Structures are given as structure tokens and as C-alpha cells.
Amino acid sequence: MNDKYEAVIGLEVHAQLLTESKAFCGCSTKFGNAPNSNVCPICLGHPGVLPVLNKKVIEYTIKMGLATNCTINQRSTFARKNYFYPDLPKGYQISQYEEPICGKGHITVNLSDSTEKRIGITRIHMEEDAGKLIHDQGFETLVDVNRCGVPLMEIVSEPDMRSAEEAYQYLSKIKQLVQYLEICDGNMEEGSLRCDANVSVRLKGAKEFGIKREIKNMNSFRNVERAINFEIERQIEIIEDGGTITQQTLLWDADLNEAFPMRSKEEAHDYKYFPEPDLLPVIVDEKWKTEIERYLPELPENRKNRMSVTYKLPKYDAELLTQSKPIADYYEKVISVTDDYKTASNWVMTDILKVLNEGKIDIKDFPVAAEDLGELINLISDGTISGKIAKEIFPVMVVEKKKASVIVKEKNLLQISDAGEIEKIVNQTLEKSTSEVEMYLDGKEKVFGFFVGQIMKQTQGKANPKLVNELLREKLEALKNKITK
Numbered sequence: 001m002n003d004k005y006e007a008v009i010g011l012e013v014h015a016q017l018l019t020e021s022k023a024f025c026g027c028s029t030k031f032g033n034a035p036n037s038n039v040c041p042i043c044l045g046h047p048g049v050l051p052v053l054n055k056k057v058i059e060y061t062i063k064m065g066l067a068t069n070c071t072i073n074q075r076s077t078f079a080r081k082n083y084f085y086p087d088l089p090k091g092y093q094i095s096q097y098e099e100p101i102c103g104k105g106h107i108t109v110n111l112s113d114s115t116e117k118r119i120g121i122t123r124i125h126m127e128e129d130a131g132k133l134i135h136d137q138g139f140e141t142l143v144d145v146n147r148c149g150v151p152l153m154e155i156v157s158e159p160d161m162r163s164a165e166e167a168y169q170y171l172s173k174i175k176q177l178v179q180y181l182e183i184c185d186g187n188m189e190e191g192s193l194r195c196d197a198n199v200s201v202r203l204k205g206a207k208e209f210g211i212k213r214e215i216k217n218m219n220s221f222r223n224v225e226r227a228i229n230f231e232i233e234r235q236i237e238i239i240e241d242g243g244t245i246t247q248q249t250l251l252w253d254a255d256l257n258e259a260f261p262m263r264s265k266e267e268a269h270d271y272k273y274f275p276e277p278d279l280l281p282v283i284v285d286e287k288w289k290t291e292i293e294r295y296l297p298e299l300p301e302n303r304k305n306r307m308s309v310t311y312k313l314p315k316y317d318a319e320l321l322t323q324s325k326p327i328a329d330y331y332e333k334v335i336s337v338t339d340d341y342k343t344a345s346n347w348v349m350t351d352i353l354k355v356l357n358e359g360k361i362d363i364k365d366f367p368v369a370a371e372d373l374g375e376l377i378n379l380i381s382d383g384t385i386s387g388k389i390a391k392e393i394f395p396v397m398v399v400e401k402k403k404a405s406v407i408v409k410e411k412n413l414l415q416i417s418d419a420g421e422i423e424k425i426v427n428q429t430l431e432k433s434t435s436e437v438e439m440y441l442d443g444k445e446k447v448f449g450f451f452v453g454q455i456m457k458q459t460q461g462k463a464n465p466k467l468v469n470e471l472l473r474e475k476l477e478a479l480k481n482k483i484t485k
């Protein structure tokens, strides 16, 4: 970015809440059902029907409010956001406007330069989703209204972010929190977490904000970062060329790597909000709030500290392992069968995360059960197999979905820990390598590694490395003494 300018970014995040039924009727929220099958007169907005608020929607939103240090408003109300579009059979969306359930809060994010930054949250409110238009099936546009009435919470940030990285970290934190709270699956690609960004630029040090533009349709974390960077640079270019920024809503095109203005008829800013007459105000008394607070699950920061202390893990490990709740859960399952906490952490951080990232696999679809990884680690620590062999067994576990102990038996990979047997191999190796032995006796102790390598090669990595080292050192020292005498 140009040094003269700074960006001002605010995010609006929509999270689909993981309730069984919709926000104002009993219809299922299940994804993937036949189009237009999860519907009833209420979510279709037939005349004379009355919405009834799902209590879970309130509780989930309060949970998020508590996790983000928001004030929980004792009284909040619903409003109708009116607009006409084919994905909205009622002609309005039930949302919260003047009196949202959660007021000001904040979260703290970690940045790549090891600094922390506090980002304000303006509000969190409840609302319902609209249906889905499907444009890519021939010439017609199809309408699926299954999603109408599915509960959402909208988290609106303060314009506190100054770079795409900060926005990325903020969004990651939101995703982490909703997953820990188990109120949203946090999947951006599938649309259960959606993000719009308001971006403006101003001269560094300026007090006033520039004209902001809203970017929509960024359906992955990477796209959020790219779209924001694109927009920052474009706005700077316009200003540098003497132009002025006009307020616009833009759609990000991930294929073209560019943001385009929405057609103006899609921009319906005049929503004419008015109070929803069919729903009573939501009253959250202290007792209810305390109840929800008491059953709040362990949040990432607490889990990180607990895991670091309880399992004596370095801060770095605890941070990485708790970044995603499913990964932290997996780790804690591994160590339910082994006491080797640090080895388990190494395996999860390197071997597991590597396979997950390379194959773009979700941990819940990972073929090796946590308990089976625990067993593999136990096989190393009790000396059944060497660490080197374990690294060979692991990919087989991933591909063949077998337990480590089964593979060890099938492939005869038991570690050789019989001192007599290893001694024999050590002797053979030294006899065969006369010139290296001479070098060693001459003081070039570096060749020690060569002997270890030879022995490992001969035993296909199965020799117990500790025993090999001990016996080898013993033999070589004996040879040295013989000469000096």
C-alpha cells in the first residue's frame, strides 16, 4: 500500500445459526433437502400467519455477545426490512434495527508482527435468511426458498481495521468463536459464514473517514483478503489521479480477481424499516443471562492456557492446537490414550495438519482416528517401534485405514531391542568399514553418524537407536583404548 494513505475497514459478518428449526416456524433448517420442501405458510409469508421466535436463536446470539464482550440488552425488538426480490416471498425480512440484542463489544486479534489489536464490535443482531436464486441451470432462474427463515446473526464491527490482514484475522477470530460456541459451523465456502466489507481510504493522520464502498460476495477467507487489497489499491489510484470516490456496492469476482459494481437496481438501500408488529420485544433478564453465561463452553483463550499448563506444552503448540476447536478436540482425544503430550502435539501439528492442508481435508473426515494415533505414539514410547518406522507407518495408516499395531505385525516392523542381536550387527559393520574406523580412531569422530546410518540401513530402520548408539560408542571406545595401550 502507498505510504501516504491508510485504509479503514469494517466488516459485517452473517453467521447461520445451527438450530434444528427455523427462526420463526417449525420448519427444518437441514441443508440439502429437496428444493422448496422445508417450507410452511409462515416462512412463505401467507396471509394471516404469525411468527413465533425460536428460543435457541436468542440464546445462541447471547452466547456470541458474551464471547465478544458485548453488552446484552435487556430489551430488544424486531423490525421489518422491506424489499422486493424473488428470493423473499414475504416481501420483507424480519431483522433487528433500532434495538439489537447485543450492543458494543470487542475482540482481540493477533497479527503477524506479533502485536495484538483490539477491534470493536458495534452490535450483534438476530435476523432471518432469504431464499436462494439458482442462475446456472439453463436460461431460467430457479428459486429455492428452503433457506427462507433460517436464523442468522449479524455481527457488525467498528471501522477499526487498517489492512486486509487485520480483516482476515478478525474474521478468523469470529469463525473460531462461533465454532467453539457450537452455534455456527463457520464454513465460508458453503455460505454458513458470510462477510461484507466496507472499505475506504484516507490520508494518514486524517481524522475524517473517506467515502466507503461495500464489497460483497467474498466466499472464502482468501477472497476477503484479496478483495480488500484490490479495493484499497483501486481507491488510492482514483484519488492519486485526481478523481473522487463514489459510494458503491461491489461484487467480488473470484475468477477475474476484480470487484465490479452491482447493477443499480440490485441496490435497494431504502428498506423502510418499521417495527415488526407480530413479535413481542425480547426481554433478557439477569437470571437468563447468568444461566447462559454459566453454560458457556470453554473459549479458545482459556483452552489455550489450560492446555499449555496441564500438558506442559509450549505456548506456540497450545496456540496452534487450539486455533480450531475440532483440532483441539482431536489432540485431547489422542492424549486420552497416551501420556506423551509433546510427541502427540508434534504429530498433530506437523503430520496431521500437513495431510489436512495438502488434501484440503476437514479433520472430521481424517482417516486416522485420534485413539489410533495415540496407539502409534505408545508403540514408539514403549520401544515396540522406532520413531523412524513410525513415520513410515503413518502414511500407511492414512491410506489403508489400519491400526499401527496391525501394520507392524503385517510388515514385520518390530524394533530390534535385543542387545545381542544389535551387538552382532555393530561388530559386522565395524569389520566392514576399516577405513572409517581408522578415521574415527584418528579423532574424526564425525564418522560416528556413518556407522549409525549403516546399521540402520542394514536393519531397515528397525534397530533401537538408543541401543545402537550405546553399543557403538562402547565398541569404538574399546578399540581406542586398545591402541593407546
Ligand SMILES: [Zn+2]
Pocket (backbone or CB within 6 Å): 022, 025, 026, 027, 038, 039, 040, 041, 042, 043, 044, 149
Ligand atoms: Zn416454515
